[in-house]
Amino acid sequence: MRTIAVIGGSLAGISAARALREHGFDGRVVVVGAEDRLPYDRPPLSKEFLAGKAGVDDLALTTDADAGLDLDWVLGEAAAGLAPRGRSVVLASGREIVADGVVLATGARARPFPGDRISGVHTLRSLDDAVALREDLLAGGRLVVIGAGFIGAEVASTARDLGVEVTVIESDPLPLGGVLGPELAAVCTALHEDNGVRLITGTAVTGLAGAGRVREVRLAGGRTVAADAVVAGIGAIPNIEWLAGSGVDHDHRGVWTDAGGATNIPQVVAAGDCTFSYCPYSGIELRQEHWTNALQQPAAAAATLLGKSAIPARPTAPYFWSDQYGARLQFAGHRRPDDDVEIVEGGLDSRRFVAGYRRGGELVAVFAMNQPKLFGKWRRQLVAPAPAAARLS
Amino acid sequence: MILVGRPEDIPLGEAVRVEAGFGSKVPIAVFNVDGELYAIDDTCTHQDASLADGWLEGCSVECPLHASCFDLRTGMPSGPPARTPVRTHEVVVADGLVYVRVTESVEAASVETAA
């Protein structure tokens, strides 16, 4: 192999490029990124950066050492097509990159709130999004956050810190219930009200109104909430449309891969938020829209592309963290609705605890609030759930 | 020098954090690796996590937030996401008490590592 094209210039893309070099690939590595800047870190966009505590330079993912990787950057240009059998990538400009191997790392984009675009309505995925949102927050006024998932909760928390009046609207009766289960979701949800954020649950937003600029948010049942700015935190959509006609198996959930990042086309691998991959720990296919996955999965994909074995001795559990209202939340493992929950350290009232999820007696997931050290201890005791076929029920 | 405490206050395989203010502008973590004491800045150079809360394995501590590992002897990170070393500090045991001689500046720390 002489040329490898990495499509997507963010965390998964740079991690794939580094891994290719670590595995000894000394050919040409072309990294194509739709954004007009070198890879930067997204988690601070809803936290330190939005708060004004970190600047653009603090977000950089590349270091001086990366200059030694000798990468060919093609920035500010999106890939528009992948030729059948994956040997060539056509960019939006019409330029073609011929490659012997391709790494798909195009990530995901924020799901926009349906309807016409009006000003003052935001989503948060890119640095530009964060800059625009921060400007609106600094103007003061009332913010309505649609969706009480992790991004929505982080934006609400940061906005509150900036002195903004915040209302969060969630269509589910219990935010985060699907991820954490009812007991622990309730503990996280309570953080909103404790910090002076109004939370309206079990109610869907039906529309946004305002002449030129958003003025109010309309809820099912006819209620309205006044707003000077709105953030929709209602999920992300994998950037896979450009693969139509390429022969690479994918659907709305992402590019299908095995545990090693292989797609159905030889010499085409994928990693990060754009994938829907088999997870050896969970025993199922899933899209892991988390930072650590976008850091680690590319190493496996690079190894697969170069024909090296990369199956770890022990499957690592999915992991993510979130910072809200000064609380640090950490989750590792795979939870199913019928798992048993038990507080293994601390107490819910103190907001310093570790909770364990058990399935058939085995610890399959852990969640911690403000207990990073004990979380680390319990995380190491996780046991990958037994494969479905071996289960009796 | 700042006073950390008695040696038995730092159990084997554990770390103690000395908060900022006791003669240091930033918090410092002191680790006990098989009876050998090492001191580094407590705050991870990547984002905001306390390395005293990290996982100790040999002479290396894994950050509890994003798992960069730092060598306690040199302060060097093993790989991303952390990009810069943490400062290392000299540990002095005198009269049955543990002290840390705080390295003055980042420059001083890197000279020490290079040596």
Ligand SMILES: Cc1cc2nc3c(=O)[nH]c(=O)nc-3n(C[C@H](O)[C@H](O)[C@H](O)COP(=O)(O)OP(=O)(O)OC[C@H]3O[C@@H](n4cnc5c(N)ncnc54)[C@H](O)[C@@H]3O)c2cc1C
């Ligand atoms: C605000 C925010 C906060 C977050 N906080 C946390 C957190 O606290 N904890 C956590 O675990 N995770 C967090 N995440 C998730 C984490 O940032 C993502 O999982 C990670 O960024 C995924 O990396 P990626 O490289 O796969 O995709 P992305 O970061 O989405 O990057 C994909 C890149 O590909 C580019 N691209 C798209 N289409 C094309 C194309 N056709 N051609 C070329 N380039 C293209 C995009 O412009 C983009 O730069 C957060 C995400 C956001 C947005």
Ligand code: FES
């Ligand atoms: S805060 Fe330590 S690795 Fe990120």
